[in-house]
Amino acid sequence: MATPTRPDKTLGESLQDHGLSRRGFLKLCAATASMMALPASMVPRIAAALEQAKRPSVIWLSFQECTGCTESLTRSHAPTLENLILDMVSLDYHHTLQAASGEAAEAARLTAMEANAGEYLVIVDGSIPGPDANPGFSTVAGHSNYDILMETVEHAAAVIAVGTCAAFGGLPQAKPNPTGAMSVMDLVKDKPVINVSGCPPVPMVITGVLAHYLTFGRLPELDGYGRPMAFFGQSIHDRCYRRPFYDKGLFAERFDDRGAKEGWCLYRLGCKGPTTYNACATMKWNSGTSWPIESGHPCLGCSEPSFWDAGGFYEPVSVPLTANPGTTLLTAGAVGAVVGGTAASVAKHRVKKANADRQPVTVEALEKTL
Amino acid sequence: MPESDPMSAHPATPNGCQGTPRSFGNALPVLNEIRHALEKLVTTGEETRIDLSALPFGPGDLDRLTDWLGTGEVEATVDALGPTRVQETAIPGVWLVDYHNSEQQRLTLHIEVAPVPEILRPQPQDLADALNQLDARLEQETGTTPLSS
Amino acid sequence: MSAQESTLSLERGLAAFRAEIDAPTAAFFSSCVHCGICAQSCPFYLETGDPKYTPILKLEPLRRVWEAEFTLWGRIKRLLGLEQKVTDAMLAEWEELLYDSCSMCGRCSLVCPVGNDLAYMIRKTREGMVQSGHAPEGLINASIRAVTTGSPMGLQWKTLAVQIKHVEASTGLEVPIDKTGVDYMVLLSSMEIINFPEYLEAITKIFDHAGVTWTLSTECFEATNAGIQIGNKDIAAQLVERVVAAAEKLKVPNVISPECGHAFTAIRWEGPNLIGRRYPFRVFHIVEVLETLRAAGRLKTEGKETDRLSMHDPCNLARKSGVIQQQRNLMDLVADDFVDLKEHGRYQWCCGAGGGVSSNERAEPLKMAAFKRKKAQIEEVEPARMVTMCATCRTQLEEGLEEFNMDIPVVGLTEMIADHLVEKDATAEEEPQA
Amino acid sequence: MSQAMDFLLWTKGPMFTIAMVIFAVGLLARLVEIFVLGRATNYAEPRANEWLPGFRTVLTRTVADPGTFERAPFNVVVGWVWHIGFLMALLLFIPHIELIKGVLGISWPGLANPVIDFFTAVTLLSLVATLVHRMAHPVKRHISTVEDYLVWTIVFLVVLTGYLAYHRLVSPYPLALGMHILCAEIFLIMLPFTKLTHIFTAFIARWYNGAAFGRKGVQS
Known part of the structure; x- marks a missing residue:
């Protein structure tokens, strides 16, 4: 967390200055491609792009969050690489990580914003009490989250919402949403917003998005929810190694049954893989060790x-x-029975009346029709 | 192989409580992909890289794949930004390239289908520099500038 | 009752439809999915190819009343003005569908995949048709004659008396009249008396042979019921009451319905409901009685018909009353070469004349069209003669076969049995107990 | 598109409740409307008890008599195929079993997904065939009403969206699943007010039919 700088050297130059060999650079590119979930065949292009890339200034804002996203990032499974990536950017404000505190910290943010106006990236984790909510629900240095966000975003190049809270409102927004929590994209309409959702997001996905921006100088392709397609383009279900069991109809029905032990599909145990888009199935967690489904949890x-x-x-x-639902169904059924019973009684009464009032057909009446 | 088996799927994973990992059937398609790549290499000389860490492997799938591929004659380590271990498989032209960081954690794992993996080859700019470097050393030894022809 | 009130009207028709709707009707209409299978069981559709004769469509007037007045959804539709109304014009159009092109054979009731008893509903719909003044002239006339003269054909006892004399002369046996305490009261149909007098002679011989005590009633000899055909319970009930009164007067334990389909349905199944009480006697079709006698070994026959015979099951007897095996047992008694039509018994095909179609002169072309189904069935089997046990069917078969120049005589089963009775001699003078 | 998950949650939440309530109210009202009407006392001496023949017809009417099969083989076979396919997909697909378990608390074994997939595909094809038949056959064309086409459409859509969702042919998946659930809910809502009621009343109708014939000594 050095003083904010306006880096002028390209990344290639700066890495060479650090004594990185060409093979090392090639390795970095291979790892970066992997991180960006790009095919290995992209490595040469990445190398060319990275060589010319420039370090952007990054301001990280934390609002209604649990610091899990930051924890996730700092526990990223490739710390060396992580450092490299973080070295590639200039992280000018992150109130959990930075050394400075109090007014000095806030001053760093303002300085970075001023020095890099229109070019800096804003990373947000945590949801924000909306403009109509009580601003006191969450403040930093006496300013409401909303005010800080809007002020910081005004001259940003783009905003990266890290974590489900920032991306979609997350836990704070869950019913009944007492703080009026809103997501970044609910509030920021005039800047590109990239959502890196997850609770927390896969660390490599956070760095991957940064690497993409760094490498290509533009935002990656996004899905309908503003998430990078490279990581969120496919559902957990589609990339799940247990998918063949789903296709074969082999399911674990309890956490201790044969299916669970055999590693069968967890659909019946509540797995939301089919409706969930994320990169867990390939990126995995904890240094690529495993991920929830691999450890037997939906x-x-x-x-x-x-x-x-x-x-x-x-x-x-x-x-x-x-x-x-059962009670609802029964109640509705009972109501239906009463409604039907009432209606039918009226109808039945009409039948009886029709029978009682019925005039017998006589020969005379028949003769009249001839 | 040493305790930190570079070709093992999950170096950090202790053996699961169930013992032997099962195959989840996701390795076979990769083998087919390798076959295609090899065919391309033989007929057109085009090289291919497959990023194994981007594949949805279940526990055991990667081990099965590396078992299938076997071990060849060449093994090399590149020491740059941490060790990168290159292992020829029993299929000539198919290489496992395992990128680790200095803390022995895997960055990514590639299969390269090529005569020689790219990371083993000197880079073109380095080759250009190499001549200068050698000249400099010769100059130092002999005090004369070597004839360039 | 004023003259105004005694006039049949749309309003009375709608009230009659309303009065006929019951749980089965509601279940049936609720279940129809418009699959069209009923058409595949209707000779009137199959032989004309006109989809308007699809059975379920014939019930549209009743269905509309049901939907508008007996379903919640229908009431909502009604409030929104989306109700499909039953009008006089509609009923006039439907008269042909409900009478001319439906013999109430009930075949559709047997094949409907969702189980709709369409014939049951046709019967109900006709109630509304009569009350609204939309019944065919032929059936109205038959009904008036039945009520006023006791016979739909206007036949009177004196005509029957002449027949009885003939029978007594040719058989040398007595035809019992108004005897009390006998086992059976025998009913006849006017059509039999006129067209097939052999029937009376046959039962006289058979009952004498088997030692059955029986009687005719001068108060009521007519079994047929025009009220059932036209579809009016008032007239039908009046006619049934006459039978019940005669039987009660003669204190008979059993009443025999003649070789007539609808008469059996009328007196056996509908009668008690028309008069609203159980009978103090039981009702049998003559075929049932003959089969009981045969099973008890009381029919001694000799010789068998040797030509190829096939049989037409009357709808009312077979499908609608479950008398199917009885006539086959009787055939085996007297026929060597009996072969059933391909679809017979409960799946038999109607001759085309039932349900009042034969009394409805206007329906003649449709009646003949529908017969083509039967004709095709007969052609498949190529019998020398056809046997049946319903005068209406028999007349229709005779007319139809003649129309298509097919030389296949039609005989009544009862006569055929009578023809093969062992001549009574001295040794047969055992104890003829009932 | 960006609302796919909200849409899915709406179909799984409030809309499901609405559909279920309308379905239950409507169906029960419908059934009670039928049963309250009752039947007149039958005084005619029966040949047999009506209960057993009634239940027998409930089962036997599922299979067409040979003559009908001969005259309308397409109707019979296609009708059978799609009904069976629909029921298999409805009742034996694991996610559906879970749904039923979640709502009614009862469950049973399901079939492997590829089997259900096959039957669903067959059902789709036969549904198309029934539509073509309805429009081409003179009787069916003549007796068909708007309701028939409406009901066909919703049934087809339920199966089609299910097929699309299973094969994840519509993206994102929550949208595909939401469409399927919504179609199923429309189906449920329409059920008590259209001929779809036959799902329940056909058994009542068959029983009445079998009972009426059975009492007269005929197994209908």
Whole structure:
């Protein structure tokens, strides 16, 4: 966390200055491609681009969050590489990580904004009490989250919303949303917003997005939710190594049954993989060790909007959210029976009346029709 | 191979409580992809890289794949930004290139289908520099400038 | 009752439709998916190819009343003005569909995949048709004659008395009249009396042979019921009451319905409901009685018909009353070469004349068209003669076969049995107990 | 598109409740409307008890008699195929079983997904065939109403969206699944007010039919 700088050297130059060999650079590019979830065949292009890349200034804002996203990033499974990537950027403000505190810290943010106006990146983690909410719900240095966000974003090149809270409102926004929590894209309409959702996001995805911006100088291709396609283009279900079991109809039904031991599909245990888009299945967690489904637990769907309100974590995707559906059904049935009974009684009465009032057909009456 | 088996799928994973990992059937398609790549290399000379860390492997799938590929004659380590271990498989032209950082954590794992993996080859700019370097050393030894022809 | 009130009207028709709707009707209409299979079982559709004869469509007037007045959804539609109304013009159009092109054979009731009993509903719909003044002239006249003269053909006892004399003369047996305490009261149909007098002679011989005590009633000899055909319970009930009164007067335990399909349905199944009480006697079709006698070994026959015979099951007897095996057992008694039509018994095809079609002169072309189904069935089997046990069917078969120049005589089963009875001699003078 | 997940949650939440309530109210009202009407006392001496023949017809009417099969083989076979396919997909697909378990608390074993997939594809094809048949056959064309086409459409859409969702042919998946659930909900809502009621009333109708014939000694 040095003083904010306006880096003029390209990345290639600066890395050579650090004594990085060409083979080392090639290795860096291979790792970067992997991190960006780009095919290995892209390595030469990445090398060419990285050689010319420039270090951007980054301001990291933390709002209603749990610091899990930052934890995730700093526990990234490739710390050396991580450092390199962080070296590639100039992280000018991150109130959890930076050494400076108090007014000095805030001053660093303002200085960076001024020095790099129109070119700096803003990373946000945590949701924001909206403009109509009580601003006191979350403040930094006496300023509301909303004010800080809007002020910082005004001259930013782009905003990266890291974590489901920043991307979609997350836990703070779960019903009944007491703080009026909103996501970054709810509030920032005039700047490009990239959502890196997840609770927390896969660390490599956070760095991957940075690397992409760094490498190509522009934002990656995004999905309907503003998430980079490279990481969120496919659902957990589609990339899940247990998918063949789903296709074969082999399911674990309890956490201790044969299916669970055999590593069968966790759909019936509530896996939200089918509706969840994230890179866990390939990027994995904890230095590539494993990921939730590999360790036998269904996907919670943490990278999707409203995941806290999307039904029980152990209810299958197909189960409706209606509470006590059986009771609702019975009650509605009973109401129906009463309604039908009433209607039918009226009808039945009409039948009886028709029978009682019925005039017998006589020969005379028949003769009249001839 | 040493304790930190570079070709093992999950160097950091202790053996699962179930013992032997099962195959989840995701390795076979990769083998087919390698076959295609090899065919391309033989017929057109085009090289291919496959990023294994981007594939949805289940526990055991990678081990199965490396078992299938076997071990060839060449093994090399490149020491740049941490060790990169290059292992020829039993199939000539198919290489496993395992990129690690200085803390022995894998950055990524590639299969390269090429006569020689790119990371083993000197880079063109380095070659250009090499001549100068050698000249400098010769000059130092003999005090004369070598004839350039 | 004023003259105004006694006039049949749309309003009375709608009230009658309303009065006919019950749980089965509601279940049936609720279940129809418009699959069109019923058409595949209707000779009137199959032989004309006109989709308007699709059975379920014939019930549209009743269905509309049901939907508008007996379903929640229908009531909502009604409030929104989306109700499909039943009008006089509509009923006039439907008269042909409900009478001319439906013999109430009930075949559709047997094939409908969702289980709709369409014939049951046709019967109900006709109630509304009569009350609204949309019944065919032929059936109205038959009904008036039946009520006023006791016979739909206007036949009177004196005509029957002449027949009885003939029978007594040719058989040398007595035809019992108004005897009390006998086992059976025998009913006849006017059509039999006129067209097939052999029937009376046959039962006289058979009952004498088997030692059955029986009687005719001068108060009521007519079994047929025009009220059932036209579809009016008032007239039908009046006619049934006459039978019940005669049987009660003669204190008979059993009443025999003649070789006539609808008469059996009328007196056996509808009668008690028309008069609203159980009978103090039981009702049998003559074929049932003959089969009981045969099973008890009381029919001694000799010789068998040797030509190829096939049989037409009357709808009312077979499909609608479950008398199927009985006639086959009787055939085996007297026929060597009996072969069934391909679809017979409960899946038999109607001759085309039932349900009042034969009394409805206007329906003649449709009646003949529908017969083509039967004709095709007969051609498949190529019998020398056809056997049946319903005078209406028999007349229709005779007319139809003649129309298509097919030389296949039609005989009544009862007569055929009578022809093969062992001549009564001295040794047969055992104890003829009932 | 960006609202796919919200849409899915809406179909799984409030919309499901609405559909379920309308379905239950409508269906029960419908059934009660039928049963309350009752039947008149039958005084005619029966040949047999009506209960057993009634239940027998409930089962036997599922299979067409040979003559009908001969005259309308297409109707019979295609009708059978799509009904079976639809029921298999509805009742034996694991996610559906989970749904039923979630709502009613009862469950049963399901079939492997590829089997369901096959039957779903067959169902789709036969549904198209029924539509063509409905428009081409003179009787069916003549008796068809707007309701028939409406009901066909919703049934087809339910199966089609299910097929698309299973094969993840619509992206994003929450949108595909949401469309499928919504179609199923429209199906549920329409059920009590259209001929779809036959899903329940056909068994009642068959029983009445079998009982009426059975009482007269005929197994209908």
